[in-house]
Amino acid sequence: MLSQLLYPNLSFLPRFLVDLFTGFLIVYALRLALIAFNRSRLLRNATTGPIVYLSNLPGPKSPSWLWGSEWEMYNTSPGQKYMEWYHTFGRIFKFKGALGSSFVTLADPSAIHHILSPQHCYEFPKPEGERQFFYTLLGKGMIWAEGLTHSRQRKILGPAFSSGALASLSTIFFDSSYKVVRAWNTLFEQSSSDSLTIDVQRWANHISLDTIGLAGFSYDFGTLDPNRPQHPLARTLDGFTDSSGTHSFSAFLVHSLIWAFPAILRIPSNRQKALSKSRNMLAEITNKVWAERKALSNPQGSGKSILELLLKAEKPGSASNLTKEQIAAEMMTLIFAGYETTATIIAWALYELATHPEIQEELRRQVTDISLSDPSFEDLHNGLPLLSAVVNETLRFHPTFMQIHREASKDSLLPLTPLPQEFTQTGITPTTGTHLFVPKGTILILPINIMQSSEDVWGPDAHIWNPYRWMDIGATGKEANESKQTQWRKDLLIFSTGARGCIGHNFAKLEIKTVLATLLRNFAFAPADNNEIEPLLSFVVRPKVKGEHRSSLPLKITRLNY
Numbered sequence: 001m002l003s004q005l006l007y008p009n010l011s012f013l014p015r016f017l018v019d020l021f022t023g024f025l026i027v028y029a030l031r032l033a034l035i036a037f038n039r040s041r042l043l044r045n046a047t048t049g050p051i052v053y054l055s056n057l058p059g060p061k062s063p064s065w066l067w068g069s070e071w072e073m074y075n076t077s078p079g080q081k082y083m084e085w086y087h088t089f090g091r092i093f094k095f096k097g098a099l100g101s102s103f104v105t106l107a108d109p110s111a112i113h114h115i116l117s118p119q120h121c122y123e124f125p126k127p128e129g130e131r132q133f134f135y136t137l138l139g140k141g142m143i144w145a146e147g148l149t150h151s152r153q154r155k156i157l158g159p160a161f162s163s164g165a166l167a168s169l170s171t172i173f174f175d176s177s178y179k180v181v182r183a184w185n186t187l188f189e190q191s192s193s194d195s196l197t198i199d200v201q202r203w204a205n206h207i208s209l210d211t212i213g214l215a216g217f218s219y220d221f222g223t224l225d226p227n228r229p230q231h232p233l234a235r236t237l238d239g240f241t242d243s244s245g246t247h248s249f250s251a252f253l254v255h256s257l258i259w260a261f262p263a264i265l266r267i268p269s270n271r272q273k274a275l276s277k278s279r280n281m282l283a284e285i286t287n288k289v290w291a292e293r294k295a296l297s298n299p300q301g302s303g304k305s306i307l308e309l310l311l312k313a314e315k316p317g318s319a320s321n322l323t324k325e326q327i328a329a330e331m332m333t334l335i336f337a338g339y340e341t342t343a344t345i346i347a348w349a350l351y352e353l354a355t356h357p358e359i360q361e362e363l364r365r366q367v368t369d370i371s372l373s374d375p376s377f378e379d380l381h382n383g384l385p386l387l388s389a390v391v392n393e394t395l396r397f398h399p400t401f402m403q404i405h406r407e408a409s410k411d412s413l414l415p416l417t418p419l420p421q422e423f424t425q426t427g428i429t430p431t432t433g434t435h436l437f438v439p440k441g442t443i444l445i446l447p448i449n450i451m452q453s454s455e456d457v458w459g460p461d462a463h464i465w466n467p468y469r470w471m472d473i474g475a476t477g478k479e480a481n482e483s484k485q486t487q488w489r490k491d492l493l494i495f496s497t498g499a500r501g502c503i504g505h506n507f508a509k510l511e512i513k514t515v516l517a518t519l520l521r522n523f524a525f526a527p528a529d530n531n532e533i534e535p536l537l538s539f540v541v542r543p544k545v546k547g548e549h550r551s552s553l554p555l556k557i558t559r560l561n562y
């Protein structure tokens with residue numbers, strides 16, 4: 001009856017087809033009505049002023065129907081386009097990706113805080129493409145999981161990253177640092193020169209991989225032992241993430257198409273091969289470590305190490321009860337997440353100290369004066385303000401990732417920060433409105449580089465690496481405690497925040513501080529001759545020599561004689 005009313009001229013079609021089609025139409029119309037109802041309820045209940053809609057947002061014109069702005073972004077310095085668009089369009093803008101995908105960039109503290117807050121973080125999961133990437137490489141570990149599965153996994157491993165647990169790891173951090181000191185001393189002994197040019201990025205990678213292996217799983221990758229051949233995992237991970245190499249175009253394809261077409265990871269390509277090779281190797285190592293640890297029926301330890309917590313979680317009847325597959329995924333996730341991230345910050349910090357010799361000297365004085373022996377855990381954790389400032393400033397100035405991606409899992413209203421008067425004078429077009437409406441499915445970009453280098457937040461010297469911004473250098477001089485005025489800025493976005501923030505951030509900071517303190521007590525760093533360093537976007541942002549394709553950081557190193 002209804003079908004005859006709707007389309008009377010289709011009587012030649014079989015009746016059941018017409019009815020089927022009508023059924024579809026009704027379901028579709030009901031769905032639209034439900035969406036419209038929920039949407040209007042959301043907007044009506046909002047205790048807000050004006051609402052901004054995506055259609056009102058400014059943004060760059062898409063240069064290509066196929067790639068959107070992806071190719072442009074891929075071929076400029078990491079994060080450069082975000083900064084340009086921020087200066088042109090303001091703190092909230094939209095742009096097109098490949099195959100018509102679109103992104104909304106939010107350089108707005110209130111919106112970011114809302115998305116990452118414990119109350120709302122699971123309403124804004126990682127986009128499907130990103131989850132697919134983590135699943136393919138690491139399995140169903142914490143970095144892939146969402147909702148209850150995620151919070152359960154996080155609860156199991158939380159104690160391994162408490163300050164008590166970290167205190168017991170500091171000897172491992174020192175051991176790795178001293179292995180480098182010994183290896184470099186051997187290089188000096190074999191050479192007649194007073195100074196050597198050494199690729200610091202490569203050594204930082206070794207420190208980071210060995211440390212996470214030993215601290216997390218009592219497994220020695222042995223990359224700091226000059227007599228052992230390079231560990232195949234280090235080679236594979238470097239090859240996989242150092243995307244400027246042979247995988248360059250396939251890396252771009254995956255990088256740009258993954259949002260609209262997550263299944264791209266299953267199509268055979270160099271990138272896909274590198275991904276499976278890394279995954280197989282990680283799986284092989286984690287299985288081996290697991291089997292060895294389980295064979296020791298009663299491993300000695302604090303009960304809070306990553307390995308012990310995972311062993312406990314596997315026990316049948318334990319509250320957490322993880323499967324063997326989940327445990328392997330967790331181990332792979334921690335190695336992957338902790339390896340290159342920490343290594344690049346160590347490398348960038350040494351680069352900045354090399355190019356700021358007066359700060360290097362002052363920091364060396366601080367870490368040497370404190371005692372004849374190494375700084376204690378307490379010194380590293382809470383003391384040594386210039387060391388903390390150098391690490392914080394490097395994390396601010398050299399963000400490891402340019403952005404955090406999230407997707408609205410339902411229609412949402414994001415609160416916006418009211419713009420103070422002075423911000424409107426810096427050429428930024430303010431987006432007027434107290435809330436932004438984002439429909440379900442919108443991919444959101446939280447731009448770490450804008451948040452950490454905006455002059456509006458960090459002042460006119462935001463583009464300069466200046467660790468003293470983290471300290472009170474007023475009346476009490478440079479050695480004083482960190483300034484109260486800068487407290488709020490410590491919410492760097494580089495580790496994200498909240499229930500999904502980096503679980504390893506204190507681990508990373510302590511490791512970086514230990515390595516810097518130890519190396520500065522033994523060596524002096526200067527830029528290598530004729531080498532201009534620039535950022536290279538791979539999985540993280542690494543240093544590279546201008547004109548070269550692969551990541552490296554050659555620095556001139558001199559031995560100190562105390």
Ligand code: HEM
Pocket residue numbers: 126142143144154212333334337338339341342345400401404405493494495496499500501502503504505507508
């Ligand atoms: C400088 C070093 C590091 C940086 C900049 C960093 C940054 C981040 C960021 C931004 C996230 C959030 C990603 C997102 O939600 O989209 C994250 C998550 C994570 N990080 Fe780190 N990380 C570092 C070191 C480490 C270390 C040393 C470990 C482990 C030992 C680690 C383990 C993890 C894990 C497991 C997650 C997932 C957490 C979750 O989803 O609940 N990270 N990291």
